[in-house]
Amino acid sequence: KALIIAEKPSVANDIAKALGGFTKYEDYFESDDFVISSAVGHLLEIAAPEEFDVKRGKWSFANLPVVPPYFDLRPIAKTESRLKVLQKLIKRKDINQLINACDAGREGELIFRLIAQHAKAPQAIKRLWLQSMTPAAIRDGFASLRSDADMQPLADAARCRSEADWMVGINGTRAMTAFNSKSGGFFLTTVGRVQTPTLSIVVEREELIRKFVSKDYWEVKAEFIAAAGVYEGRWFDPKFKKDVAAPDARENRLWSEAAAQSIVAACRDKKASVKEEAKPATQLAPQLFDLTSLQREANARFGFSAKNTLGLAQALYERHKVLTYPRTDAKALPEDYLDTVKQTMENLAENSSEYRPFAKQILQGDPKDPKAKAGYGWIKPNKRIFDNSKISDHFAI
Structure with missing residues (x-):
């Protein structure tokens, strides 16, 4: 055997x-x-x-x-x-x-x-x-x-x-401990290939925070009355360009109260013309989640810590079997995962009231697409999603 x-x-x-x-x-x-x-x-x-x-x-x-x-x-x-x-x-x-x-x-x-x-x-x-x-x-x-x-x-x-x-x-570890203990006592100082540079990044960031000096700035906002109602407008400098030497500068920040007051005085009770432009735009769908991007999203959306997100993801993977292995740095799926994705979408279309319309839309796809496989809809080979070359030990969540 x-x-x-x-x-x-x-x-x-x-x-x-x-x-x-x-x-x-x-x-x-x-x-x-x-x-x-x-x-x-x-x-x-x-x-x-x-x-x-x-x-x-x-x-x-x-x-x-x-x-x-x-x-x-x-x-x-x-x-x-x-x-x-x-x-x-x-x-x-x-x-x-x-x-x-x-x-x-x-x-x-x-x-x-x-x-x-x-x-x-x-x-x-x-x-x-x-x-x-x-x-x-x-x-x-x-x-x-x-x-x-x-x-x-x-x-x-x-x-x-x-x-x-x-x-x-x-x-x-032994060299740094010996160095820090040369005057007497024993001061354990651990060193590691991953640990030490990571701590260095944290220390550098902490030093920047401690050296930060706060500086006053002003913003100018105004209320505009139009036929459709009242709305708030904000002054900005249309000629503003980012400058590495002035990382705190923004297009709507003024560093002098006198400059802000002069703009207020020039605009108060004056008539203004407003023009609204809207045009359609397209953008690529975001990539699939790896652990870091999942932690970032969960923090921005729900305020979860990185540790809390990992704990939740691990439980969803191990206990509830509804998530793939979460400790991954890959943002792609294996190229043979089309059937698994299709099955997942079918489950969502049948069992999830929240995701049903979206799952059905994905499965339906574009009826005019000649490359679409019957029943698979938008689920088709796509190197942004299904790519073996972008996978190491584990694939996207």
Whole structure:
């Protein structure tokens, strides 16, 4: 039998449903040909071997840099039980092949490789590469499994990233801690490849806020009485141009009260002519949501924090099964997702009073469009929406 290891329990469940014929046990699914189980993200972390690790009391420049000759693997405490389940399955005598079904990307490759390394797995390895979780895409993926040799460059890149991060983190943290503790005491100063530049951006922004000096400005507004009623008008400078040297300048701001008063005096009780122009304009529909754009929209529209939006999206994905995986930086869908989008629109047209008219309009499409597929309407191949080249581990929400 082949043991399929997915990155998350929900993916293992999707694979079992797509392939069919499985019996569910507590921690895995089993059929005549396959056993399916999953990790829960990273189960192992790299660490320096015990004999090469410098203890906290000896964090000094004399003991830097820390460059161990090899790396040990250490189980992550909170997920150790899941690691034991996978080890037990790998060691089963009837398991003669491993299939890596972790997410299609560098981290998914690393999660699987570390598990196989830790368990000293002797079996041959195949790679299931999925960018779409539709049943048809899962079955197609199993029909064209990739070889272990094909995936070796990605595995090397993943391991390199992981070990380089560890080296930057441990050496940077110990160097900065030693520097800040040179006058006595122990002042832990953590450093990380992602953490440190992110903190730098926050600090720079905070410094700009603290250095900000408020400045008075004036705006001129007036009430105009017309046949259709009263409306408010606002003065602006038609010759205004943006200037990098004056970021606070706006077309309707005046920096002198005297200038504002002179405009008021020139306009008070004077007659004015008004001309209204309107012309139709078209614009592209916005792109689909990735996590950042969803958080930005939820903050602007509902005042939700980024953390709150992520929590809601995660619950909609995991508990209610109405959202795709939310931790994504992609704004496109897989090219084989047209049928899934059509099915979603049909569900909305049938079950949602709020979205019914819009879903029906999308499904109806333009009757004069020769490229429109019957029943699909506006749902058709479009690189702004369906584009495999713009997808890495996950696709748009």
